[in-house]
Amino acid sequence: MTVDPNAATQNFPPPGPAPRRPGAATYLVPALVAGAVAVGLGVYGNVHDPEGTAFNLAGFSSTSAVKSWLATTAMGFAVVQLVSALMLYGRIPGPSWSGVLHRWSGRIAFLVAVPVAVHCLYALGYQTYEPRVLWHSVLGCFFFGAFSAKMLLLRSERLPGWVLPIVGGLVFSALTVVWLTSALWFFRTFGVTT
């Protein structure tokens, strides 16, 4: 049996080599989505005339108290995120279910933060009248953009090892500052009230 040396082989890499380093789209799509989300939120907060208030939850004195507690809940889960991420990367010993812990604490933190952001943008808007408020507005928008990017990046395989920790760290840092400039400020100004 003769072998045609010019026959196409099955196991040769196809013309568009698949096992290559991640292409530009891998980063471009999350980056574009992140930018669109962050800018979109900021523009909405700026253009939409603040309604002053939105619905309140029973048992709380003000919507700000509700938001502060929701934000603090999100912050708590964000700390769980940091710890479970360190476990996943083997920096500290962790249980076998630390991956599940990371995924679900992140989901809860995000979903708890969403109503807070909706109230901020709907009732208060993007404001710049003092440094605390400016930082809160900017980083609040940045947070949801960075979070979207993180979620989309999770879908791509063969990322360089440093990408997810960096983006995750940005998300965590943004949330921390957003919390410091709102909920912590609220508790320090008005006391730890419900």
Next chain:
Amino acid sequence: MKRSGPLFTLLAGLLLALFMLSLNVTEGARSTSTGSESSGDAVSASPTPTASPPSGKPSASPSPSPSPSKTAVPNADYAGRTDDDSSAVAVTLRDGKAVAYFCDGKDQESWLKGDVKADGSMRLTGQNGNVLTGELKGKRISGTVDMGQRKYGFTADKAVKPSGLYRATATVRGAEVDGGWIVLPSGQQVGILNRAGKPSPAPRIDPETGAVTVDGQKLTAEPVTP
């Protein structure tokens, strides 16, 4: 195979946000029934049953009397915060008249006065064109204060002594001193002291007695009535 969990997470967040937003918008449309919507624009834009024409009779009132009856709006004090928590608002109602004080505790304040209609709605005016529009619903007044450069939504709950609205005026060392305090139900105080027209954060008053020391002189802040 690509992981779809993160996409579901984002989608869930988006749906939640849209759901909350629709809740807010529908809440806003029912502004008069819930009393939580406080945008002056929205109130004036929508033909609400409470927005009676200035010349006409109060709607839904069988006996159109020019002066609101005492039974419709009981005498009471209300104190609360603005929705952004930057400032405090207090309203005192007496015999169909209202006096209100808006104060951020630093340098922004406004005294506002006006009548309360029988249906509980009020439009109080102050200096520099500041306007408070509010509506009494049950034990709560909600509305907006237009401070010129900004508009603040607020809710003020019924306050019982010692919380409420206090004012002290005196001459201390030749300077006219005018202080206003809002004592919130939590006990927190928001006040501004004007010395010869220059505003500054006010010292604490004793809410039981109204006693306050200004520049070494003892004053008494009195509960404010219209």
